[in-house]
Amino acid sequence: DAKTTQPNSMESNEEEPVHLPCNHSTISGTDYIHWYRQLPSQGPEYVIHGLTSNVNNRMASLAIAEDRKSSTLILHRATLRDAAVYYCIREETSGSRLTFGEGTQLTVNP
């Protein structure tokens, strides 16, 4: 039970922003939200994570809703190399592990 819900697939055009949504309506107050992405035949790559405040790094931004029941991963300018499966994951307070769901397959059109 991944406890997050993501769309199966999304499409974007190159050089346009991409907003990848994730619902985690049963999240508890101290669960972190992590995002990873995976290219074919490779291991997942860490993208970003956060708790309550919006987070930014060189790869992306993470916008967390005020009630924390949803979040959005923002890629500011999509490139062809951003085409991957993106996973949104809750890191639960009670455990030292991440449980992956099925993720969102992002297609970037040239």
Add this chain to the structure above:
Amino acid sequence: SQTIHQWPATLVQPVGSPLSLECTVEGTSNPNLYWYRQAAGRGLQLLFYSVGIGQISSEVPQNLSASRPQDRQFILSSKKLLLSDSGFYLCAWSPGRNYGYTFGSGTRLTVV
């Protein structure tokens, strides 16, 4: 800097044969270690994790076992492989909660 090594990259094994996959982490101490499996076209399934030497937690009952004989070494084993054990096996490490995970390059196992 920290690095994670996982080998072999690919493996073809007959049904009923044993398995041993090794994962090592360098440049850190007392990492949390994880084994995941990914079937073709599916998401990742957590198999085992360890927060210290000799401490192994199993997420799902299966034909596999894990061991952590040293602080930065994590081994995935099977005594007798099944066809259903085929998949992409990934090792990962983390310094602890609220840190990102770093994954190895994976082992693609085909049981024939």
